[in-house]
Amino acid sequence: MKKYKFSEAVKRLKSSEIRELMKLTTRPNLIVFGGGSPDPQLFPYESVKKIQSKWDAEKAAMAYQYGPTPGIPPIQKALRSWVTDHHISLEGQSIFVSSGAQQSLSLISCAFVNLGTKIVVENPTFIGAMACFQINGAEFLWAELENDGVDLNQLESYFKNDKPVFFYTIPNFQNPSGITMSMQKRMELLELAHKYQVLIIEDDPYVELYYEGSPEDYRSLKSLDKNNIVINIGTFSKMLSPGMRVGWMVGPELPVSKCEVARQSQDACGSSFTQMLCADYVSSGMIYPSLEKIREGYRIKRNLMKNAIESYFPDWIKRSEPKGGFFFWIDLQGRIGSKELFKRAIDKGVAVITGHAFMPPGDGERCCRLSFSSSKKEDIGKGIKILGDILKKL
Amino acid sequence: MKKYKFSEAVKRLKSSEIRELMKLTTRPNLIVFGGGSPDPQLFPYESVKKIQSKWDAEKAAMAYQYGPTPGIPPIQKALRSWVTDHHISLEGQSIFVSSGAQQSLSLISCAFVNLGTKIVVENPTFIGAMACFQINGAEFLWAELENDGVDLNQLESYFKNDKPVFFYTIPNFQNPSGITMSMQKRMELLELAHKYQVLIIEDDPYVELYYEGSPEDYRSLKSLDKNNIVINIGTFSKMLSPGMRVGWMVGPELPVSKCEVARQSQDACGSSFTQMLCADYVSSGMIYPSLEKIREGYRIKRNLMKNAIESYFPDWIKRSEPKGGFFFWIDLQGRIGSKELFKRAIDKGVAVITGHAFMPPGDGERCCRLSFSSSKKEDIGKGIKILGDILKKL
Numbered sequence: 001m002k003k004y005k006f007s008e009a010v011k012r013l014k015s016s017e018i019r020e021l022m023k024l025t026t027r028p029n030l031i032v033f034g035g036g037s038p039d040p041q042l043f044p045y046e047s048v049k050k051i052q053s054k055w056d057a058e059k060a061a062m063a064y065q066y067g068p069t070p071g072i073p074p075i076q077k078a079l080r081s082w083v084t085d086h087h088i089s090l091e092g093q094s095i096f097v098s099s100g101a102q103q104s105l106s107l108i109s110c111a112f113v114n115l116g117t118k119i120v121v122e123n124p125t126f127i128g129a130m131a132c133f134q135i136n137g138a139e140f141l142w143a144e145l146e147n148d149g150v151d152l153n154q155l156e157s158y159f160k161n162d163k164p165v166f167f168y169t170i171p172n173f174q175n176p177s178g179i180t181m182s183m184q185k186r187m188e189l190l191e192l193a194h195k196y197q198v199l200i201i202e203d204d205p206y207v208e209l210y211y212e213g214s215p216e217d218y219r220s221l222k223s224l225d226k227n228n229i230v231i232n233i234g235t236f237s238k239m240l241s242p243g244m245r246v247g248w249m250v251g252p253e254l255p256v257s258k259c260e261v262a263r264q265s266q267d268a269c270g271s272s273f274t275q276m277l278c279a280d281y282v283s284s285g286m287i288y289p290s291l292e293k294i295r296e297g298y299r300i301k302r303n304l305m306k307n308a309i310e311s312y313f314p315d316w317i318k319r320s321e322p323k324g325g326f327f328f329w330i331d332l333q334g335r336i337g338s339k340e341l342f343k344r345a346i347d348k349g350v351a352v353i354t355g356h357a358f359m360p361p362g363d364g365e366r367c368c369r370l371s372f373s374s375s376k377k378e379d380i381g382k383g384i385k386i387l388g389d390i391l392k393k394l
Numbered sequence: 395m396k397k398y399k400f401s402e403a404v405k406r407l408k409s410s411e412i413r414e415l416m417k418l419t420t421r422p423n424l425i426v427f428g429g430g431s432p433d434p435q436l437f438p439y440e441s442v443k444k445i446q447s448k449w450d451a452e453k454a455a456m457a458y459q460y461g462p463t464p465g466i467p468p469i470q471k472a473l474r475s476w477v478t479d480h481h482i483s484l485e486g487q488s489i490f491v492s493s494g495a496q497q498s499l500s501l502i503s504c505a506f507v508n509l510g511t512k513i514v515v516e517n518p519t520f521i522g523a524m525a526c527f528q529i530n531g532a533e534f535l536w537a538e539l540e541n542d543g544v545d546l547n548q549l550e551s552y553f554k555n556d557k558p559v560f561f562y563t564i565p566n567f568q569n570p571s572g573i574t575m576s577m578q579k580r581m582e583l584l585e586l587a588h589k590y591q592v593l594i595i596e597d598d599p600y601v602e603l604y605y606e607g608s609p610e611d612y613r614s615l616k617s618l619d620k621n622n623i624v625i626n627i628g629t630f631s632k633m634l635s636p637g638m639r640v641g642w643m644v645g646p647e648l649p650v651s652k653c654e655v656a657r658q659s660q661d662a663c664g665s666s667f668t669q670m671l672c673a674d675y676v677s678s679g680m681i682y683p684s685l686e687k688i689r690e691g692y693r694i695k696r697n698l699m700k701n702a703i704e705s706y707f708p709d710w711i712k713r714s715e716p717k718g719g720f721f722f723w724i725d726l727q728g729r730i731g732s733k734e735l736f737k738r739a740i741d742k743g744v745a746v747i748t749g750h751a752f753m754p755p756g757d758g759e760r761c762c763r764l765s766f767s768s769s770k771k772e773d774i775g776k777g778i779k780i781l782g783d784i785l786k787k788l
Contacts, residue, residue: 007508065432067637266526
């Protein structure tokens with residue numbers, strides 16, 4: 001074949017400079033704070049083995065077969081009980097099981113976004129969400145994040161003047177910033193969305209990974225939604241393992257049904273096998289002690305990174321104060337560009353990820369994301385000290 | 395929320411009349427020839443258990459973690475050896491592991507199809523492919539299927555006059571028609587595609603399910619491709635189980651890399667867990683005796699349906715002669731519309747699927763697809779007799 005004619009859609013997703021930089025992070029013996037993968041030591045291997053050993057012929061047959069597009073009956077049942085326990089009313093709502101949060105976002109993008117469709121995202125926001133909104137040609141309106149969540153004044157101005165089709169938010173331990181939206185802002189956001197009739201897409205992958213406070217402090221927008229204006233996205237990637245590729249969305253029946261239609265063309269259905277594992281993980285109750293262990297494991301790492309930053313970073317650095325999740329967000333205050341920091345850090349054996357991945361053009365030089373989730377405990381202090389030494393010399 | 399603004403893409407995929415009809419096929423106690431699911435009795439449950447019991451800590455950690463977008467290293471390795479054994483040269487080619495053939499098709503659609511992009515498909519063709527080409531706005535050019543494969547004269551005329559971006563074909567035991575492309579036509583097709591520089595998308599899910607002849611009779615277009623003009627799509631859905639959601643494509647590096655970019659936005663990566671199961675299924679060699687059993691199981695059912703059709707259907711019915719796969723294709727010769735046959739059959743306890751699902755508007759009344767894959771052996775003769783009784787009364 002001499003010449004290919006590719007679609008406008010993939011042309012919008014050119015390999016970026018930042019992706020090229022990230023290829024450097026696969027060098028051996030690096031301390032990698034750049035990724036966002038879970039800690040393999042916290043996967044519940046034994047629970048999954050036990051679950052599978054109990055499958056009878058009927059369960060096995062279902063696990064090996066095609067399933068309904070919205071998920072096999074056992075995972076539907078398990079999730080109905082799970083979200084209800086999390087204060088989400090299912091009246092007029094559908095649950096749709098996806099192959100992870102990324103697919104949920106992709107289906108929502110497919111259902112709502114045309115070329116030029118306006119959407120609001122947080123600044124910074126999740127790189128995977130950007131990709132799936134971009135491929136359908138969305139026009140991004142960036143709303144600044146404050147320490148207690150999105151800037152509501154800016155958001156209202158967008159809602160009023162630009163009539164976006166939805167607002168995409170990660171209210172808990174946001175990726176990449178680690179910021180959590182205050183309860184006050186959650187209530188106000190819901191009112192604003194209702195007033196201007198803008199759908200809220202709530203991405204909540206880290207909600208179970210809180211290291212202080214109680215679940216009440218991190219209640220989902222969906223659980224507070226009186227006006228049927230939120231689609232909530234959940235995932236087993238951080239509660240069990242991302243290797244399952246099982247996530248879900250819960251929201252008003254009509255938009256969820258459009259996502260179902262879109263999915264029939266995208267991959268027909270998810271893995272019944274891994275859906276069955278996730279269903280049993282919830283319905284057996286094994287998930288509860290497992291989550292305790294997972295929280296404790298990450299809490300230790302969060303504290304290690306927090307203490308190291310306090311010890312080794314210069315005072316002028318601004319950083320977020322994550323109460324859960326995987327990430328610290330560092331504001332370099334313009335004293336060094338994030339790409340320059342990236343390069344110097346890689347040379348010393350530490351990988352970070354620069355703000356460019358998460359921000360509109362022009363903003364990325366100011367910030368970096370540091371993840372503690374998959375680093376070895378003994379590496380966290382070491383890596384932060386190396387970064388601190390670079391920063392102190394500026 | 396009072397009113398949603400959905401995308402043009404999902405508007406193109408309205409719930410069809412045929413989908414409404416298909417809902418009737420979930421009635422209890424029906425003999426269902428309408429589906430296309432594998433026989434749960436032929437899934438290799440014991441092999442998969444054995445595979446998992448041998449996973450060490452390293453394999454388990456990889457199976458539970460996020461994987462690279464093109465597939466984890468063990469499945470890449472297993473498939474490189476698998477496709478090479480199937481006479482496909484990997485020079486200048488990439489293998490890309492997807493979540494099943496439907497996703498491979500969806501990614502190809504995303505990479506190549508804009509609103510109004512012309513593509514050629516067979517008449518009839520696979521319903522899932524139609525959906526993923528439709529959602530991106532493809533304009534379909536329908537090439538008639540003859541007993542030995544697509545009408546090459548019509549195809550050449552399309553290639554010459556319409557400059558389609560690709561031709562989508564299922565050369566072996568086609569879904570829905572059961573037709574296999576002759577070796578002669580394969581060679582001529584490859585020449586035509588090269589002459590007019592039209593990419594061939596070869597969907598080959600049933601290739602291992604041959605019930606007569608030898609693998610040489612069903613060699614993939616890709617294995618015969620001297621001009622780098624074919625993307626071949628394979629899947630574990632029929633060789634192991636569709637519950638795995640593991641498939642692949644192999645083709646020239648550039649278009650496959652575009653599919654990878656598209657996938658990063660669609661679901662980031664597939665299930666490492668089920669990819670590892672599929673990898674070990676191939677690399678352990680367990681796949682070979684398993685495929686023997688699977689072929690033998692379906693061969694028996696194919697023969698049961700063939701014999702029943704010969705015994706119970708009137709002579710004027712035209713039908714395909716499937717040498718493998720799951721399907722018989724019935725031409726009703728205009729003596730009864732397929733929807734009318736569907737209704738009468740459902741009333742008597744048998745479900746078929748009408749041609750509308752697979753054909754351009756206006757053609758569907760003429761034909762029906764009968765699948766023997768998931769019916770109980772004892773039901774095949776019974777169901778075919780019921781259909782025969784209806785047809786004989788016309």
